[in-house]
Amino acid sequence: MANQNDSFIDEVTEDLRRDRLFRLFRRYGWIVLLAILGIVLGAAWREYSRSQHETRAEVWGDAILSAEQAQDRVAALSAVDPQGGAGRKALSEMLAAGFEAEAGLDQKAAERLKAAADAVKDDPVLRDLALLKAVMAAGPAMDAAERDRILSELSKAGAPFELLALEQKAVALIGAGRKEDAIMLIGQIQQKDGLSEPLRRRLSEMMITLGAEPERAEGPGPQSMPAPTAN
Template structure:
């Protein structure tokens, strides 16, 4: 390569370096800002995770302390007071209310009211609401008429709902309560063969069929 060519290349390289330096001086702060944002965002995310973990532990400790109270009345009072520890988080509130409703023998009316509150709260996950409805029907028992309990259970039997088979079991028991034994046996027989039903539920269905004088699918 001739000296003129070499000189031109050196000048061109120097111009490129100068331009790069100028660009860095002009726009380098953007890259720096991006780094700060990325690092800051990661730190904030970790801080949030730590806060959520701390809050979850505190809420869990509050519930465990409430459940350790020596008498049902004291447990209900402590569990009711634990609502503030949920900090308005729907899933935590649902759990707190379900635990408040866990002692129907002590105060049936309060239990049903707590379950109704969960079932009616549209901010809570549908699974919690369905469970509250199912539990409410069981707790209410004969104090609530058959038609009302059936109307509450039927939406839970839609395919895909988490407590479908349990709701169908309760509907079969309502048929027995209403005196429609043949229909109850038919529904229980379908449940005993339903692969979505837990093993224990299928076993209960078979036992109930026998108790009602019917035959299981195997029989």
Template sequence: MSNSDSFIDEVTEEVKRDKLYGQMRKYGPIAVALVLALVGGAAWTEYRSAKEQARAEAAGDAIYAALDEADAATRATAFADMPLEGGANAVAALMAASSQVEAGEIDAAADILNGLAADDTAPQMYRDLAALKAAMLPNDDTAAKIAALEPLARPGQPYYLLAMEQIAYAQLGNGETEAALTVLRQIEEDAAASRGLRERIQNLMIALGEPMPEPVTQ
């Protein structure tokens, strides 16, 4: 190789290095920023995940601790005093209401359930369940009970079959056997009815003297 060729190669390599360094000076900070953003994002996600897990574990521990209380009134107070959020808070409220019922404090249970049903920050499934449980509380006013259950018994509502069942019980308690049987038939024929619910309804219908259809034979 001649000296001129060697010189040209050296110059070419130097130009390449200059271009590379130039590119690094130009885009290097952006690359570093992207790497830092990725690392920081991953760390933040991990931090939030760990925080949520710790919060869930603390909620679970608090609920289990309250469940260990033998006295229903003490258990209800423990649930009511829990500083929880979201679904965990709704679960605690439902358990507090259940404990109040066990303690014979029906009005206190109704206040808790109605409060949860009206809480816009609570998950909808818990609000609907609270409304159903509130309507199921002992109440001598059958008309008011049925009126409270009817919106929950509309098809498409998450607990509509259970609400219909409660309506039938209320009608039976009011001596409206035929009306109750009509509701029971609707439940029994509904494809969404669980096996347990259907068996419960069928047993009640038989007890009321309703003949059940013969099973279809092949």
């Protein structure tokens, strides 16, 4: 008899539990369904967006390759549709400037690069790369004050192209005939972390060209004094 009572109580409890769950589902089930639907739609949208991004990148890449084979490569590269991306437009302008520099149009290349940098102010890597290339393209023809201003900004600690900008400062000092300042700056650069092997080699070659032994780079540390400007 006790077993029958226990079984009856268990059945009633189970029925009550099912009834309670059913009422909860009727009241809140739509929230669960909406959450599931949101997850499914979100995943589908992310996949669609990724596919669209890859497609646009492929189309843009094919257009760049085609433009580089055109008779007027500068005009063709400038006309490439960036597919709505300011970064892509800046990259195509940098490529166009490279061909202008190859043709001896250094000043035009520099102006194009500065314009490209101005168009991607919110992207520090692309902006700094375009400005650095502008300095390199213009060379000694760039106004000394403008060059020093640009290189001072690009060579700040932690900047994306800090070491390359410092190298260009040294090149400018050499061009200005300031041999000792150039040797001192090269020495400071050589003590910095993160030097690539090509950059290390170029710095050593500059030291030798200046008549100093490469080991003379063991001078004041990079924080001991500010790098000289080329003015």
